[in-house]
Amino acid sequence: MTERANNQLFDAYFTARDMREVFCDQGRVQAMLDFEAALARAEARVGLIPQTAVAPIEAACQAGLYDFAALGEAIATAGNSAIPLVKALGKQIADNHAEAERYVHLGATSQDVMDSGLVLQLRKALELIESDLAQLAAILAAQAKRYAATPLAGRTWLQHATPVTLGMKIAGWLGAVTRSRQRLQELKPRLLVLQFGGASGTLAALGDQALSIAQALAEELRLALPEQPWHTQRDRLVEFGAVLGLIAGSLGKLGRDISLLMQTEAGEVFEPAAPGKGGSSTMPHKRNPVGAAVLIGAATRVPGLLSTLFSAMPQEHERSLGLWHAEWETLPEICCLVSGSLKQALLVAEGLEVDAERMARNLDLTQGLVLAEAVSIVLAQKVGRDAAHHLLEQCCKRAVAEHRHLRAVLGDEPQVTAQLSDAELDRLLDPAHYLGQAQAWVERALAEHFAWTA
Numbered sequence: 001m002t003e004r005a006n007n008q009l010f011d012a013y014f015t016a017r018d019m020r021e022v023f024c025d026q027g028r029v030q031a032m033l034d035f036e037a038a039l040a041r042a043e044a045r046v047g048l049i050p051q052t053a054v055a056p057i058e059a060a061c062q063a064g065l066y067d068f069a070a071l072g073e074a075i076a077t078a079g080n081s082a083i084p085l086v087k088a089l090g091k092q093i094a095d096n097h098a099e100a101e102r103y104v105h106l107g108a109t110s111q112d113v114m115d116s117g118l119v120l121q122l123r124k125a126l127e128l129i130e131s132d133l134a135q136l137a138a139i140l141a142a143q144a145k146r147y148a149a150t151p152l153a154g155r156t157w158l159q160h161a162t163p164v165t166l167g168m169k170i171a172g173w174l175g176a177v178t179r180s181r182q183r184l185q186e187l188k189p190r191l192l193v194l195q196f197g198g199a200s201g202t203l204a205a206l207g208d209q210a211l212s213i214a215q216a217l218a219e220e221l222r223l224a225l226p227e228q229p230w231h232t233q234r235d236r237l238v239e240f241g242a243v244l245g246l247i248a249g250s251l252g253k254l255g256r257d258i259s260l261l262m263q264t265e266a267g268e269v270f271e272p273a274a275p276g277k278g279g280s281s282t283m284p285h286k287r288n289p290v291g292a293a294v295l296i297g298a299a300t301r302v303p304g305l306l307s308t309l310f311s312a313m314p315q316e317h318e319r320s321l322g323l324w325h326a327e328w329e330t331l332p333e334i335c336c337l338v339s340g341s342l343k344q345a346l347l348v349a350e351g352l353e354v355d356a357e358r359m360a361r362n363l364d365l366t367q368g369l370v371l372a373e374a375v376s377i378v379l380a381q382k383v384g385r386d387a388a389h390h391l392l393e394q395c396c397k398r399a400v401a402e403h404r405h406l407r408a409v410l411g412d413e414p415q416v417t418a419q420l421s422d423a424e425l426d427r428l429l430d431p432a433h434y435l436g437q438a439q440a441w442v443e444r445a446l447a448e449h450f451a452w453t454a
Contacts, residue, residue, distance in 0.1 A: 014294060016132075019339035022124045023332040025068045031117035032085055033061035035221065039108060042216035046209050049103040056097035057104060060089055080325075082110035107198055107206040107213065111231050111319065115195035118331075119223060122240065123192055125335045126184065129247070132342040133181050134453070139349045140174040141449050143167075148442040151431045152268055152359040153370060155260075160370050163363060163431040166269070166354060168438040169257065171445035173349075176250035178449050183243045191240050194218040197229025200318045232315035234327070241331055244338045245306045251341045252299020255292035258348060262289045268359045272351025291344040298341040305334050363431050368406030372396050374434045375410065375425070382419045391415055 011020055021027055040057040043049045066088055074084030086105045094101040105113070148167030153160045196214050197203060203210035218225040230236060261269040271291050308330045312323040363370065372392050380388035395416070399409045407429045410416045420428070427433050 014340040015336040016339035016343045030063040031120040032113045035116045037061040038220035045216045046212045053100040053103045056100035060092040080110050082113040112196050137177045144170040144442050148439050153363050165438040167442045171442045173254045175445045180247045193226040194223045201229040238309045241309045244334050245302050248299045248302040251295045251345050255295025259289040259292040270353040271348050291348040294344040295341050298337040305330050368429050374428045
């Protein structure tokens with residue numbers, strides 16, 4: 001049984017299939033071979049190698065021609081994946097076209113192959129992530145608009161605070177997604193660049209044709225040519241990892257909110273139901289937030305992986321020992337975790353189940369106490385801030401002690417009724433009339449989303 005098969009037990013839960021395909025052995029090897037084929041085309045374009053060598057090299061640059069298990073065994077001795085792959089590539093070409101074999105990998109070094117191959121993989125990963133983020137943003141925008149005026153208890157320090165709206169909460173999730181989309185767009189010019197420096201970054205082996213070949217190679221791979229090779233300057237990769245960390249954290253926030261709202265004691269918002277989803281092995285009644293668990297799990301795991309990328313930044317001189325190696329599986333794993341989190345977020349957001357009646361009942365659990373601020377602010381205009389605050393504080397204590405609704409206690413308090421009518425008190429104790437700028441925040445988040453989408 002292959003290692004890939006062993007990994008499949010949890011892959012469907014934590015990783016999107018299309019992202020795993022980008023970073024599976026086939027994806028890794030093909031990306032490196034794409035570099036080698038492009039290098040041959042570029043060198044032929046500037047006249048360094050004969051045009052007749054290109055077709056045999058390209059024909060051999062197909063990942064399906066190579067034994068991944070044998071490559072894996074060879075990597076343990078070689079120290080990286082490019083050395084045995086280039087050797088196998090040369091043998092493959094020599095078996096069919098001995099003349100072309102001498103032009104394989106000309107002027108490049110192993111890290112050029114691996115890093116540029118990685119960038120090609122990251123471009124595909126970026127496309128997948130951007131697509132899912134765009135879909136998620138559209139769904140959240142629709143949900144925020146739908147529930148823009150639906151009141152629910154705001155919660156601070158996990159306790160009931162003043163009312164908010166569900167749309168405002170969703171708009172908060174949307175805003176974070178929009179900012180992540182902006183960050184990804186901004187980093188593309190820095191991330192999607194060629195790595196090509198040869199042995200020590202000087203491309204000395206290619207002489208005066210070096211820059212022409214580098215430019216041609218970048219064009220062949222549809223990558224930008226950076227100001228210089230970046231063998232031990234890893235900020236580009238770490239920046240991408242950091243933005244993915246922000247995405248994971250923002251999705252984790254979404255998952256945390258959903259899971260808390262799904263708690264039995266709240267029961268206000270739920271993940272979509274499906275046969276066999278969220279059940280318990282022993283308790284038939286359970287409806288567990290299994291999607292939110294992936295979002296929270298990824299948000300928990302990614303920071304540790306990201307710390308590895310940051311720790312690997314101070315690489316030695318022109319080629320690193322060990323620190324570069326620490327990156328190989330780390331950034332791909334971050335991509336995979338974020339992809340799985342996004343897929344679950346899409347499912348959760350699209351099928352969100354909302355119990356507005358339960359929200360209304362929960363808002364009244366404290367029997368009006370969450371609206372004490374509303375009364376205090378209006379009363380302060382009439383009797384002064386300190387006096388109003390002290391009076392409301394005493395009324396709240398009385399309501400708790402006597403197990404009465406705050407409205408009833410306020411109606412019995414002469415100092416209050418002398419200033420506020422019954423109609424005013426009824427309005428002040430209605431959550432729908434104390435939502436502040438909640439709907440305005442929704443509109444602003446939607447405007448930002450649509451401006452970016454356009």
